[in-house]
Amino acid sequence: MRNDQGDLVAALDFGGTKIAGALVDAGGHLLARARRPTPATEDAATVMDAVAGVLAELGRSVHWSRVRAVGIGSAGPVDASRGTVSPVNVPGWRGFPLVAEVARAVGGLPVTLVGDGVAMTAAEHWRGAARGRANALCMVVSTGVGGGLVLGGRLNPGPTGNAGHIGHISVALDGDPCPCGGRGCVERLASGPNITRRALADGWRPEPGEEASAAAVAAAARAGDAIALASFARAAQALAAGIAATAALVEIEVAVIGGGVAQAGEVLFAPLRERLRDYAALSFTSAVEVLPARLGSDAGLVGAAAAAAERRGLWGPGAGR
Structure with a gap:
């Protein structure tokens, strides 16, 4: 096992709007950064060219020689077992061999792939709200709803890198169809666009000149708007049901929630904690804590680095165990 504090990991956070990169050290510090917009509507090669551009920029850092x-x-979806990705919002990438392409771009360095929810979980377990917790669910509630699990003190990404994807647990058996192909999924009820969609359908309207968004619905809820409050209450109920189901399956002790929707604060967290009492009633589920995430927009990068470092025995919360 290596435990050289000088070792670095090159991290990539790939999404439908941006490709972020950084060199991350054993303290979770970002020593160099690079970023490009994702050419999401272009062909596979063009998207990969953007990824390669981020890596090339990182490669020009004076710290690159320490990357392991x-x-x-x-x-x-990702498939870590195959090293492929099929991001919903990047149609040119279906079963795209991202691990192999990145490995080629970085001269054969070992590459670890996880879903973005798992990356956020790795970050929060290592440096955030789940630090020191042996069993945790960490969630990203934003445009979609993703998540990841820490079990027995270690990140548990599952064989394909998607374990803990709470957004596609069905919590409304006769609910609306979800783009994933399921029905009544947590994401269909609790994501930012769906909070907004429901509020608009029930008669809420943004202020003049204001964009209709989950943030605008949250602002209206804080001002006492009944429709906005109801939309967040419904989202909170879906999240509570999903958290309770997870707790019953794997006995988590804490649920950490981050992402843009979590910025609503107590507009979301107060009804969530209240409804969790309705669903998590068993003795081994009733003590689950709900906490806001501590790491912000860098969580994906920090977590991707932590997942790779832990797997390679470099550093991280579970390295060397």
């Missing part, structure tokens, strides 16, 4: 591995947190 690469970690990727990607919008999904």
